[in-house]
Amino acid sequence: SQELEQSPQSLIVQEGKNLTINCTSSKTLYGLYWYKQKYGEGLIFLMMLQKGGEEKSHEKITAKLDEKKQQSSLHITASQPSHAGIYLCGAPLRTGNQFYFGTGTSLTVIP
Amino acid sequence: DTAVSQTPKYLVTQMGNDKSIKCEQNLGHDTMYWYKQDSKKFLKIMFSYNNKELIINETVPNRFSPKSPDKAHLNLHINSLELGDSAVYFCASSALAGVGEQFFGPGTRLTVL
Numbered sequence: 001s002q003e004l005e006q007s008p009q010s011l012i013v014q015e016g017k018n019l020t021i022n023c024t025s026s027k028t029l030y031g032l033y034w035y036k037q038k039y040g041e042g043l044i045f046l047m048m049l050q051k052g053g054e055e056k057s058h059e060k061i062t063a064k065l066d067e068k069k070q071q072s073s074l075h076i077t078a079s080q081p082s083h084a085g086i087y088l089c090g091a092p093l094r095t096g097n098q099f100y101f102g103t104g105t106s107l108t109v110i111p
Numbered sequence: 112d113t114a115v116s117q118t119p120k121y122l123v124t125q126m127g128n129d130k131s132i133k134c135e136q137n138l139g140h141d142t143m144y145w146y147k148q149d150s151k152k153f154l155k156i157m158f159s160y161n162n163k164e165l166i167i168n169e170t171v172p173n174r175f176s177p178k179s180p181d182k183a184h185l186n187l188h189i190n191s192l193e194l195g196d197s198a199v200y201f202c203a204s205s206a207l208a209g210v211g212e213q214f215f216g217p218g219t220r221l222t223v224l
Contacts, residue, residue, distance in 0.1 A: 002153075
């Protein structure tokens with residue numbers, strides 16, 4: 001099993017629908033990052049959460065961090081085709097500055 | 112201006128060959144990384160390099176070696192390529208080691224035949 005598990009693995013939604021992606025850590029979280037990868041391209045930083053209970057929003061994307069549960073969620077409101085891609089959570093989980101990514105969630109938005 | 116660049120974008124080679132992938136960042140960052148993304152899109156860290164300190168993921172075969180001629184460059188050398196090395200390799204950089212936003216290159220798709 002991986003240190004950071006994401007669910008669901010893939011998601012297909014109709015344009016305009018809301019959706020949630022979850023990221024669960026097997027270790028204590030000292031910060032959690034969300035990235036998006038468009039197909040065939042590099043990763044783009046979305047947001048960083050540092051404190052338990054923290055919630056951040058950027059346009060129609062909201063992320064929350066629940067440190068006690070070692071979980072984070074990413075919520076997209078009124079999805080659009082431009083939201084399609086692979087969403088990855090990431091966190092530094094070990095000493096030595098090693099950064100780990102989650103298992104990824106592939107999002108398809110049908111117009 | 113491209114923040115993190117990688118060359119080549121595509122690399123097709125025969126098993127057993129030695130190849131290199133170059134990475135350059137113009138952000139003035141102190142830390143650079145190499146990641147491997149497999150066919151299932153799972154992204155795994157291979158190395159992080161900060162101020163001449165190299166941290167290696169213990170699962171990376173010693174056929175892989177990063178080389179940093181200066182702070183702006185972290186190249187990846189791969190010896191005796193194997194079929195299982197086929198993947199997309201991403202370079203990234205950040206201002207601080209393991210903390211803060213990482214900026215990613217566009218990736219290098221390596222295919223070993």
